[in-house]
Amino acid sequence: MIAKLKGRIDAVGADWLVIDVNGVGYHVACSSKTLAALAGQGELAEIHTEMLVSQDMIRLVGFATVNEREWFRLLQSVQGVGTKVALAILSTLSTAEIGNAVALQDKAMIGRANGVGKKLAERIVLELKDKTPAFAPLSQDVSRLAAELDAPRPTAAADAVSALVNLGYGQAQAGAAVSAAMKKAGDDQPTEKLIRLALKELALA
Known part of the structure; x- marks a missing residue:
């Protein structure tokens, strides 16, 4: 080989x-x-x-990088993800962004890649959720957030992270801020409140 x-x-x-x-x-x-x-x-x-x-x-x-190769292997372990789709995902997102998207069950982020439809994106984040920590360069805050979130209810957190990214913050930075906000306010907060609290965390950073 x-x-x-x-x-x-x-x-x-x-x-x-x-x-x-x-x-x-x-x-x-x-x-x-x-x-x-x-x-x-x-x-x-x-x-x-x-x-x-x-x-x-x-x-x-x-x-x-070796990390990118490991993500390529991991993505291909999902049914329906071949070489072309795995490379499309790696062309669209950094390995940190893929790791955060899987950890936060953010299928919309994965779905940005060419050739990745809604069902496939959902399958990717669900099947890789428990495999991610071995490969993803996630911060401790984002890893903790992933552990706190169950698959049926990641929407508010994922939406808050996406909103912060749209404001210009990095994916890992946004994930850490939302995690800190959830630790203080609880994980059942609506998206709008998580965004406000996360912005306060970012202002203090």
């Missing part, structure tokens, strides 16, 4: 690159975020890879 490649980037496409390793060119499929994180054409790069073997072909998928 090829787990990592280190060489010079020979060519770059919309969702792939070719990396020259000692004269051998490896074609590697990548998410747009991976391509953006790596050096440009002609530059040296190190790529973590996943080798996919089927009856008629062998493919390499590349990642800028």
Whole structure:
């Protein structure tokens, strides 16, 4: 199994690159975020890879970080998520954003990715909820929030986090603020109150 490649980037496409390793060119499929994180054409790069073997072909998928590769594997464990959909999610969201979306059961966030419909997004957040901590770079506050929320009632918290993100705050920062607000006011507060309390937490940070 090829787990990592280190060489010079020979060519770059919309969702792939070719990396020259000692004269051998490896074609590697990548998410747009991976391509953006790596050096440009002609530059040296190190790529973590996943080798996919089927009856008629062998493919390499590349990642800028080990964490991104672990999320790719985790996403593919969900029925209906193949290579194309997993890469679409990783192209749309950072690994921290995916982790927070799963922890907060925010299917709307996952549904922003190309090719991810409402039912598939719901399946992803539900099936990965208990698997996330092993991979997600979540803050302790967001992890605590995820543990406090049951799947049937994450709406107010998820909506509050989304509202804060729309205001320009980072996903992890917003999640931590909502978590702090819920610790003080309780987890049964409406979205509007959670937003107000979370904004106060952010003002004190």
